Amino acid sequence: MTAAAAPRRSSAEQRRLDDALTLMWEQRIRFNQLLGLKVLSLQPDGVSARLDMRADLVGHYSYGRLHGGAISATLDALGGLALMVALGEKHADESADQVIHRFGRMGTIDLRVDFLRQGIGSRFTAHAAVTRLGGRIGSTQMRLLDEHELLIATGAASFVVS
Amino acid sequence: MTAAAAPRRSSAEQRRLDDALTLMWEQRIRFNQLLGLKVLSLQPDGVSARLDMRADLVGHYSYGRLHGGAISATLDALGGLALMVALGEKHADESADQVIHRFGRMGTIDLRVDFLRQGIGSRFTAHAAVTRLGGRIGSTQMRLLDEHELLIATGAASFVVS
């Protein structure tokens, strides 16, 4: 997924891109902010984020269980972030602004989430990795773990990219 | 899906059940409340709810587009509600409390959402219908429409029931 021949952006420009992606993802995508998602790591081979439990993310009041919708929203959002990072690698000759601009043309085609265990706990971690990055379609796989590294949910999503 | 031989609950008790389901779904499931979901209709052959657009449900700041995660959360939640109503029909001899108690043993197994068109508008309507209600597994299909009845997304989910 590296553009071998293309001039690689400087480390300062890479930092600008990482900061811009983080700002966009945590704050400008307002629903991510409502969920309280925070970026943990942005790497070409995968990205991570954290979701802290709070009362209004509860789905099942009897158990204080994380709502399935909060899980699927987190995994969808993180899949998109993984693809943005991969697009930044693929187009390593582009400025941070040019890469960010690509987000404007990206859209989720579909999402599947498997809910494996109850989401009970105070803090969750989500990971996403790109499984395909073509000229038109990108695909990602995602996982949500609780604070004991127990697998709570897995997901897969496809996106239109350009 | 009707329990032919079983004594049917009274219309007063049915109203109690509908009110209890609405209260549970709109308020006690706190994440539904955060989304602002409102029940429109509870029928054995399908349920509807409404989701009003607001700034913190935005996914794509350039277009003010509804976040995919808000769509998938809405469809997941509505699938569960359709199944609760169907369980109420199947167990028509049970009190409202007994039916509500069944929610405590229900869980989403998995969810798929297809995002067909951009969610742009001020108000969305979601519909869900039950495609299977067995002794252990329930399945539902869901749709999200914008205010011009344009199909924005479709979904399918399976649930553990008892």
Place this chain on the structure above:
Amino acid sequence: MTAAAAPRRSSAEQRRLDDALTLMWEQRIRFNQLLGLKVLSLQPDGVSARLDMRADLVGHYSYGRLHGGAISATLDALGGLALMVALGEKHADESADQVIHRFGRMGTIDLRVDFLRQGIGSRFTAHAAVTRLGGRIGSTQMRLLDEHELLIATGAASFVVS
């Protein structure tokens, strides 16, 4: 999905296209032939095909149940056919050959199948309809019914189109 301004192909050319699609789908796509799929209807608003039960399509020997893989293969194949017909409508100014040529650039992005009831019987009917046909992505919904019109499975698939 009609190309209002474009010259519409003649009914003879439309028949040529329908025949070419049927030949391609039933015979040139060899795995469809192995399954024994037969086109029943090709309409812009949906397509149908038939799958006859036979011993080597069995998944569950105890019950003579249709294999889930035969179901998902049928639904995947029929979704693709529905899109080809829709592409034929969209490009109503193109010859049969030009439309068939578009199949060469089509590919399934992903598929989901919900298995609702056991596939027991001697003959099944599958239906597919297009839910989105954009410039790059097409989406379809599919259903499999048994000979008593009982819903056996539902499916959804997304495709790259051009």
Place this chain on the structure above:
Amino acid sequence: MTAAAAPRRSSAEQRRLDDALTLMWEQRIRFNQLLGLKVLSLQPDGVSARLDMRADLVGHYSYGRLHGGAISATLDALGGLALMVALGEKHADESADQVIHRFGRMGTIDLRVDFLRQGIGSRFTAHAAVTRLGGRIGSTQMRLLDEHELLIATGAASFVVS
């Protein structure tokens, strides 16, 4: 997934179980035989099988590409096999016959397949691992690789178990 306290079946009985599972999966599930699936490995942490290309598995005649339906059928079938092996581990006190009998009560709830790259080649390998094994629901993740270990497709499926 081990039943710590239960008496573990003898290695002879384990071999009987592995042979019975292989026979059932390769031959008695007739559609698997039609596909030509062959078991490569049966381990509690995952199973593998092989699918050899041949003319009647082709989906796309222009490229000799493996049909998406053959891919989804393979992944569905392998997910079921992984669960049968996991059930054999969970019920390590049961005879081979008792474990095989559990297959009669197993059924796929749903399946999703992501088609990542074209399936071109002479031989494919599929892997499946169990991500959840509860009392009622089992879930698996699957992958299909070509002979160069390139990832062709990923899948996820849920099953009713008992």
